[in-house]
Amino acid sequence: MTALLEIRGARRRFATPEGGHIAALDGVDLDVGGNEFVTLLGPSGCGKTTLLRAISGFEQLDGGSVRLDGADLGALPPFRRPLNTVFQSYALFGHMTVARNVGYALEVRGVDRATYEREVGQALEKVGLSGMGARKPSQLSGGQRQRVALARAIVAKPRLLLLDEPLSALDRNLRQQMQLELKDLQHRLGIAFVFVTHDQEEALTMSDRVVLMRAGRIEQQGSPRDIYRRPRSRFVAEFIGETNLFSITVERIEGGLAVGRTAQGLALWLPAAGLRPGQSAVAALRPADFTLEDGDIAGQVSRSVYLGSDLHLFVRPNAGGPEIRVTARDRAGAPEVGTPVSLGYDPAAAHVLEEA
Ligand SMILES: Nc1ncnc2c1ncn2[C@@H]1O[C@H](COP(=O)(O)OP(=O)(O)OP(=O)(O)O)[C@@H](O)[C@H]1O
Ligand SMILES: [Mg+2]
Structure with missing residues (x-):
């Protein structure tokens, strides 16, 4: 398998207020296939968000490289990268309709009206929100808002979608429903997802591959079954179930x-x-x-x-x-x-x- 995303030797240090340093990323190598659902799992502070932000370009690395389809992303600003991010706080524009929220990226690019209407319609359909385009975000449930954020992230057809704890604001039942929907959506879109969670059950349910991080490093990665049945270390055995x-x-x-x-x-x-x-x-x-x-x-x-x-x-x-x-x-x-x-x-x- 040739990887869509290739991360090599990723390092990022932050200065602490106490005058020391913390290695948020301490030499991370990771490959993600073109149609793979990969989950970054690990305790709070282990570097999951930092890794995601390094992929999206919101964070610069101190060392190492991020490549997509073989091309180094290092010099590309976030908006030029063929990927998109869904955040935990959906960050929808409250004064815009659902349709405009979803189509905003297309609007900024200046696509023609017919393309705009078609793409927005398709994105809303993919997340099960057809017919809701005229509403405002405040007229939707939490799960529906989450779907708007998803539609907005996929409307420009990214190769890779990054998701940082997108379900953590939802209650348990809705979260479980959305887990299955997301997995299904990823399958239908045929693109790669890198999904962040600190919920091990969520990771096992959704992923093709689970990457367990600890203190800026990858502790173990493998299929959900593999990582559950064959933990390398005490840390993995205790973190996963x-x-x-x-x-x-x-x-x-x-x-x-x-x-x-x-x-x-x-x-x-x-x-x-x-x-x-x-x-x-x-x-x-x-x-x-x-x-x-x-x-x-x-x-x-x-x-x-x-x-x-x-x-x-x-x-x-x-x-x-x-x-x-x-x-x-x-x-x-x-x-x-x-x-x-x-x-x-x-x-x-x-x-x-x-x-x-
Ligand atoms: N801008 C920053 N300045 C200083 N330290 C930072 C900064 N961003 C992250 N860190 C530190 O880097 C480490 C990794 O943070 P990161 O946000 O990647 O963790 P995380 O795995 O996403 O945690 P969580 O599950 O709590 O979201 C933490 O110790 C954090 O305090
Ligand atoms: Mg985080």
């Missing part, structure tokens, strides 16, 4: 499996690949990986959290050590607090972190 981490020492290797033991004496079976006796490692098991019966981790349910169709159980192992989080279906016979359980799991589901 809930997980149980076990610090173990490998005791022995037996028929393709390793037996590890925690400091409390809890034995765990793991895929043996790359492990040798005596080694320290961290193993990750997701709450849904466990069954509550017929396993060899004996314990007792210590807490139960109701989540709707699922229950989240905390199980205190008899051997000691931290509680193990387990997902269970909420149905008759689901164990209550105090019930003894014996947790089982498929050793193949256990994942050993690359970075202990």
Whole structure:
């Protein structure tokens, strides 16, 4: 795959009021394909917005390069770049109609009336707002305003759309609906999206590829499944969904499996690949990986959290050590607090972190 967007060695430092420096971008390499939905995910302050602004040209890099279709964007001002940005605050013009908000970029370019009408009509149709062109933004719901901002961003047919937490102002139901709509829109437009969020669920739902950032660097990138099932580090495992981490020492290797033991004496079976006796490692098991019966981790349910169709159980192992989080279906016979359980799991589901 040749990349549409190629970022190499991107660096950006900011002076802090305390007299020091912070590396908002500390050497970022990133490729984005022409029809790819890539999400930048990471905690507050990790550099997501700075990276997006460097792509759009609102921020200059101290080092490195941004290329689109092989051409260096460094010298191009934001408005000359074949891309567009959707911000969290939709920044619509309140005194203009929806149609004029959407068509503003075309108006500035001086396109003829027929083209203008056609393109605005098509953009509104793509976001499901046909017939709303004459309204003012104040006469729309939050979700509809978000769609106007989207229509405005796609009207000039960019190659790449940058979206900085565009859904974070919406309530949960609307946000989930818009997540699916956005993904669908990206598919129909056939252009690349670089989407920023700090919501891991949102990232997993929408993306072809998730790029997890930490302190100005890319910590790990991969498909949602890959990054969820095969986190490299403790940071990734804990940032992406809930997980149980076990610090173990490998005791022995037996028929393709390793037996590890925690400091409390809890034995765990793991895929043996790359492990040798005596080694320290961290193993990750997701709450849904466990069954509550017929396993060899004996314990007792210590807490139960109701989540709707699922229950989240905390199980205190008899051997000691931290509680193990387990997902269970909420149905008759689901164990209550105090019930003894014996947790089982498929050793193949256990994942050993690359970075202990
Ligand atoms: N103009 C600026 N001047 C000084 N420091 C800045 C500036 N812009 C960003 N920073 C700092 O750079 C770091 C990265 O900021 P950035 O806005 O990229 O984070 P983010 O990942 O988008 O965070 P959030 O999820 O909170 O939006 C932060 O420590 C921030 O304080
Ligand atoms: Mg930000």
